[in-house]
C-alpha cells in the first residue's frame with residue numbers, strides 16, 4: 001500500500017516522478033504528491049485524488065533534477081491534502097515520503113517531540129520530525145541509524161535534505177524498497193515497475209538497511225553503519241506487459257489473457273510429459289505429516305482448492321489459514337509440518353509476518369508467487385512462480401487461475417501422477433476460451449442482478465470454493481454485497497434473507513452435487529428468490545443460465561470462476577465504477 005519513488009539524474013525529476021507514480025498508483029490512490037528541488041528550495045505539490053490531478057496542478061515548465069513522490073492509501077489520518085505525502089519537518093530541513101505503519105508513533109511523539117506543532121494526523125510526520133530532532137546532536141548517518149533504532153513497524157522512507165539537496169536518504173524495514181541504477185541517474189521505488197522507462201538494473205534493500213544516494217553513487221549500510229553490497233537484478237519488466245492495449249480496463253485485459261497465462265504456466269512446468277518441480281521440494285512435502293497453506297483474499301480461496309485435491313486424492317491433511325489470523329498464534333501441529341504461502345504480489349504483509357513466525361520456529365517454507373524477487377520469494381526456502389505476468393487491476397483474475405493450475409501441477413507431481421495432465425490442461429483451455437468467446441451470453445444474468453443490493457453465490461465442494469471467490473470479486477468491484485455459501489448451508493440460517501429482491505447464482509460443477517444444489521435452489525424459489533445456474537453441458541437443464549464446455553478434472557473450478565469474473569466486471573461497468581481501482585482498496589496490501 002502506498003507507492004513511493006525518488007529520482008536523481010539528468011532528466012526532469014518532475015516528469016519522471018509523475019510518470020512513475022502513475023505506474024505505482026495501483027498501490028494506493030487516495031492522494032498523491034511530489035517534492036522537488038527548485039533552485040535552492042524544496043517545493044512540495046500534493047493533493048487528494050489521482051496522479052492525473054496532481055499533474056494538472058503542477059506547472060509544465062518546472063525543471064528539477066532531484067525529487068521524491070508518493071501515492072497514498074490512507075492508514076493514519078483521513079484522506080485530505082494535509083495528510084497527503086510528502087511531509088516536512090518543523091524546521092523545514094527534511095521532507096519525506098513513507099510507505100508502511102509506525103506502530104509506536106504516539107509514544108515517540110511524546111518522548112521526543114512534545115513541543116512540536118504537528119500539521120497532519122499521520123505517523124509519517126513523526127518520522128520526519130524525529131530526524132530533525134536527532135540531527136541536532138549528531139551527523140546525518142548517526143541520525144539515520146538512531147531513527148532506525150527507535151522506529152517500530154514497517155517503513156520504506158525516501159528523505160530529502162534541504163542542507164544537502166544533491167542526495168536522497170532511504171531506509172527500509174518490512175516493506176519493499178528498490179534502488180535502480182541507470183545511465184547517470186538513480187531511482188528508488190517500492191516496485192520495479194517504476195523503473196520501466198530508464199533503469200537497467202536494481203538492488204533490493206534488506207530490512208533495517210539504509211542508503212545514501214547521489215547522482216553517481218549508491219552506498220548501502222546496515223543498521224550499525226557497516227557497508228553492505230547487494231547483487232544487482234536485471235530489470236526485465238516489459239512495457240507491453242503493463243500496457244492496457246485496446247482494452248478499456250486492465251481487468252478485462254487480464255481476464256482475456258487467462259488462456260495465454262495457462263499456456264505459459266504449462267510450458268514452464270511441463271516438459272516432455274513430466275512435471276518439472278524440484279524433487280527435493282516434492283520430497284519435503286511428501287515427508288511432511290501436515291501441510292499448512294497461508295494466504296489472504298483471492299489467494300486464500302485458491303489455497304482451498306489445494307486442500308480439496310490433496311485430501312481427496314492424496315489423502316494428506318492440509319490446513320488452509322487466513323494468514324493474518326495466525327501471525328501471533330500459529331502453533332503447527334504434527335511432527336513434521338510443511339508451510340506453503342501463496343501471494344500474487346509476494347508483498348502482502350499479513351503473509352510476510354506469518355512467514356517470519358514460521359522461520360522463528362524453524363519450519364520449512366514454499367512460496368507461490370507471481371512476483372520475482374518479492375519479499376516472500378526471498379524469505380522462503382523454495383519458490384514457484386505463477387507465470388501470469390504483471391497483474392495491474394486490483395481485482396485478481398489471471399493470478400487466481402494460475403494459482404489453481406500451479407496447485408494442480410504440484411499435487412500431480414507429489415503424487416507422481418502425470419497421466420492426464422496434458423489432456424486436463426487442453427480441456428481447460430478449450431473451456432476457458434469458449435467462456436471468453438461467448439461472454440456476451442453472461443449479459444443476461446448481469447442485467448437481472450446489477451441493481452440488487454445483495455446476492456448469494458452457492459455451490460458444493462469445488463463449486464462452493466468457487467462461490468467464495470466469485471462473491472469476493474462481485475463485492476470488490478461492483479459494490480454489490482455478496483456471500484459465497486455451500487448451498488446446503490442456506491437452510492441453517494442464510495435463507496432467512498431470501499425474497500424476490502435477493503438473487504442466488506449456483507455454480508454446479510459435477511453430477512453428484514448437481515441434485516443437491518438443484519434441490520437447495522428449489523427451496524429458494526419456494527420463497528420467491530430469483531435463481532441462476534451456471535454449469536457444464538452434461539448437467540445443463542432447461543432454464544439454466546449458461547452451459548460451459550466440460551472440464552472433466554478438478555480444474556473445472558476455473559471456467560466457473562472466470563464466468564464470475566465477467567459477471568463482476570460487467571456489473572461494475574454498468575454501474576460506472578472505477579473497475580481497476582475500486583474504492584478503499586489497493587493492489588498490494590503491505591500493512592497489517
Ligand code: M6R
Pocket residue numbers: 296297298299342343344345346347348351394395396397472473476587588589
Ligand atoms: O498479493 P496477494 O495474493 O497476497 O493478495 C491477497 C489479497 O489482498 C488479494 O487477493 C485481494 O483479495 C484481491 N484484491 C482480490 O481480488
